[in-house]
Amino acid sequence: MIKRILLAASLAVITQVSSAAVVMIGNPATADQLSKDQAEAIYLAKSKKLPGGMSVTVNELAAGNPLRTEFHQKVTGKSDAQLKSYWSRLVFTGKASAPSEHSSAVAMKAAVAATPGAVGYIDEADVDGSVVVLLKP
Template structure:
């Protein structure tokens, strides 16, 4: 006799996946800008708003262009989980909705921490996030994601 299987709602499955992901990734994520960018700090809400397409400028009015790590990157997953409370599947659904309604475009995916750091260092308008271990003098950490 087969035992009935219980299917959890998508929101519960996403939450469980997010909790497992957060516990398995020990990296500390930092939001970065170019060392030539005058911005010294961002709040968690400001960073989240930039990466969710809710804001297009740094607090000082300078145009901001967020760039994402590649989909599936543990740093990316931890960043979104801790900055916006959204698991990878929820982020995918969020951007599908934003694209469908014409209200926004997701940040361009630009590789891993090393690639993001190189791009951000060369352009004061870019904002990205990397593993803290990749931080150097070419970029400035404006927010630590705990």
């Protein structure tokens, strides 16, 4: 009986976690909606400006974070290892500076909210008035 209760509770948690959706967020001064292609270009440093012309500041969660993995699977199509290699080349050749990394979605949201032109990604359930949703991949 206890095993069944634990199994049911575990399945409820898994279902709740898997129903969460990652969204790309921006500072409220960045009201532009983005296409998947525009988001990909921003996150791969192929575009350094938002569609409205504002310079973009890219924020990432730390490697291994499930939200980071989900976001990049949906937007850039790259794994953590591929991203590390990609960014190492860009930084080494001087073509770009690595994005700021944050240890949590809370820190990511705070950084985006505090910087005009900043973008990041968090769980859709964590969106509040301090940031705007730019893309639901």
